[in-house]
Amino acid sequence: MIEALSFEFIQHALIAGILVSFAAGIIGSLIVVNRMVFLAGGIAHASYGGIGLAVFFGFPIFLGASMFAVSSALLISSLTLRKRHRIDTFIGLIWAVGMAIGVIFIDLTPGYNVDMMSYLFGSILAVSTEDLYFMAALLAVILFVMTFWYRDILAVSYDSEYASLRGVNVRFFYTLILILAALTVVVSIKVVGLILVIAMLTIPVYIAEKLSHSLFSMMFLSGLIATLFTLVGLWFSYTYNLTSGASIILISAASLGAFLLFYKGK
Amino acid sequence: MSVVDIENLSFAYEKDLILENINLTVDEKDFLAIIGPNGGGKSTLLKLILGMLKPKKGSIKVLGKAASKNPSHIGYVPQNTNVNTDFPIKVIEVVLMGHVGTKNPLFGYGKDEIACAMGALAQVGMQDFSQSKIGSLSGGQRQRVMIARALCAHPQILILDEPTSSIDIKGQKEIYELLKLLNQSITIIVVSHDISVILEYATKAAHINKRLSYHDISDKKETFHTHNEGEHFCEVELLQMLGSEGCSTCDHDDHKEDTKWREAK
Numbered sequence: 001m002i003e004a005l006s007f008e009f010i011q012h013a014l015i016a017g018i019l020v021s022f023a024a025g026i027i028g029s030l031i032v033v034n035r036m037v038f039l040a041g042g043i044a045h046a047s048y049g050g051i052g053l054a055v056f057f058g059f060p061i062f063l064g065a066s067m068f069a070v071s072s073a074l075l076i077s078s079l080t081l082r083k084r085h086r087i088d089t090f091i092g093l094i095w096a097v098g099m100a101i102g103v104i105f106i107d108l109t110p111g112y113n114v115d116m117m118s119y120l121f122g123s124i125l126a127v128s129t130e131d132l133y134f135m136a137a138l139l140a141v142i143l144f145v146m147t148f149w150y151r152d153i154l155a156v157s158y159d160s161e162y163a164s165l166r167g168v169n170v171r172f173f174y175t176l177i178l179i180l181a182a183l184t185v186v187v188s189i190k191v192v193g194l195i196l197v198i199a200m201l202t203i204p205v206y207i208a209e210k211l212s213h214s215l216f217s218m219m220f221l222s223g224l225i226a227t228l229f230t231l232v233g234l235w236f237s238y239t240y241n242l243t244s245g246a247s248i249i250l251i252s253a254a255s256l257g258a259f260l261l262f263y264k265g266k
Numbered sequence: 267m268s269v270v271d272i273e274n275l276s277f278a279y280e281k282d283l284i285l286e287n288i289n290l291t292v293d294e295k296d297f298l299a300i301i302g303p304n305g306g307g308k309s310t311l312l313k314l315i316l317g318m319l320k321p322k323k324g325s326i327k328v329l330g331k332a333a334s335k336n337p338s339h340i341g342y343v344p345q346n347t348n349v350n351t352d353f354p355i356k357v358i359e360v361v362l363m364g365h366v367g368t369k370n371p372l373f374g375y376g377k378d379e380i381a382c383a384m385g386a387l388a389q390v391g392m393q394d395f396s397q398s399k400i401g402s403l404s405g406g407q408r409q410r411v412m413i414a415r416a417l418c419a420h421p422q423i424l425i426l427d428e429p430t431s432s433i434d435i436k437g438q439k440e441i442y443e444l445l446k447l448l449n450q451s452i453t454i455i456v457v458s459h460d461i462s463v464i465l466e467y468a469t470k471a472a473h474i475n476k477r478l479s480y481h482d483i484s485d486k487k488e489t490f491h492t493h494n495e496g497e498h499f500c501e502v503e504l505l506q507m508l509g510s511e512g513c514s515t516c517d518h519d520d521h522k523e524d525t526k527w528r529e530a531k
Contacts, residue, residue, distance in 0.1 A: 033353055033354070151362070151363075151375070154355065154359065154363075155363045157353070158350065158353055158355055158360070158363070159344070159350070159363065161344060162342070162344060162363060162415075163363070164318075165316060165318065165342060166363070166364070166365075166419075209352065209354055212354040213354060213356055213397070213398075213399045214354055214355060214356050214359060215353075215354055215355060217354070218354045
């Protein structure tokens with residue numbers, strides 16, 4: 001195991017795992033307390049459309065997925081603010097249509113035979129230096145936003161009606177949370193893939209929520225727990241030669257089960 | 267001096283008129299109870315006073331100015347404070363929300379804000395719980411915290427929407443005793459279903475069912491008596507009293523059965 005650390009791709013995997021885990025911990029907390037888990041799932045799957053477009057037109061995958069995910073986030077945000085009672089239908093639509101667009105564009109791409117499975121289930125051992133920059137930049141943006149707007153985001157998340165009465169722009173912060181969620185989903189694609197990302201955004205958060213007294217401690221703790229799960233999952237997948245993304249998720253799920261048993265028994 | 271002036275106000279969400287030709291004046295240090303059936307327009311009237319909705323016709327003046335969003339001089343305690351209790355937030359942070367929108371420091375909370383929030387918590391007797399998680403409190407304690415949040419902005423008017431709908435009898439009494447105390451310096455407007463408890467504390471009552479009828483009940487102690495030591499007014503007597511004063515909305519067609527029942531008595 002120790003000698004594995006000398007490989008560059010392993011180093012990249014570890015750094016990517018830590019960066020993405022913290023981003024997922026912070027944004028996952030916001031998604032859970034704002035009851036946006038299904039929204040995040042829709043955005044995650046829709047971003048496959050962006051991957052298809054990027055492959056077809058030959059621009060970077062991250063860029064294509066980001067643009068597509070952010071567009072779906074904006075679409076969902078405007079639909080939620082106008083037709084709240086039908087939002088589940090629209091999310092379902094965006095979810096499936098995004099994936100369909102991705103599949104069709106990959107069909108149309110001549111001679112393209114890269115394993116698309118890696119986008120669905122993650123490929124943390126193939127993280128490039130550019131990917132790391134993108135992840136670090138996103139984490140920096142998230143930390144900046146949370147530092148400067150913590151109290152507004154807290155107010156909007158806890159009681160949006162009251163926040164709006166106190167002059168907070170609820171619409172702006174709601175959209176901002178969705179955009180950050182979209183971008184976090186995109187960087188998580190490398191680590192666990194877009195199908196498994198929802199577990200990464202929720203399992204550590206669920207444990208942290210039980211142990212936290214404030215949103216800040218919940219975010220921080222979620223980041224730590226997600227990092228732990230990612231590193232243990234990576235070790236597990238390396239040792240037993242299993243798919244990394246799925247290993248991370250199953251380690252997380254098993255830990256959640258153990259935690260709940262222990263927590264209930266207390 | 268009047269703090270809220272409502273003249274010829276009508277409001278409709280789409281086509282159906284929710285409020286029709288409402289006239290209401292709330293004076294300084296009034297304790298006004300707004301009562302009426304579900305869907306009668308009570309919460310809508312509150313939202314209009316708070317500036318969250320705009321009137322279709324007529325005018326609302328709060329402290330001499332048109333009602334607008336972001337009213338710092340009105341404290342608001344919303345309905346359903348029992349939802350979202352899993353949310354990881356400390357009591358002090360909830361109270362500090364009362365400050366959101368005023369000038370904030372770049373990072374965290376200012377010392378004066380925290381002092382102010384602690385003061386508001388002390389006013390409602392919850393200062394020892396400032397670091398507790400909101401979900402660990404009882405319904406009555408949580409309601410006190412919401413009142414503290416409203417007091418945090420030093421309001422001249424305190425508006426509460428069904429403040430005791432999910433609290434036990436003891437907690438309800440404590441909340442109303444607290445409101446009575448606050449009423450010494452603040453005007454209070456309460457929407458409630460709980461007629462008997464509210465009329466024990468209120469000095470004015472407005473019955474809303476699309477239209478409004480107004481009662482000055484500050485001399486109620488002489489008008490009727492309470493049964494037993496619980497200081498609980500008898501609902502039947504109260505209904506008879508409200509009905510006998512020629513309450514125009516109660517004679518409305520959809521209340522015929524109600525009237526018949528009263529006549530039979």
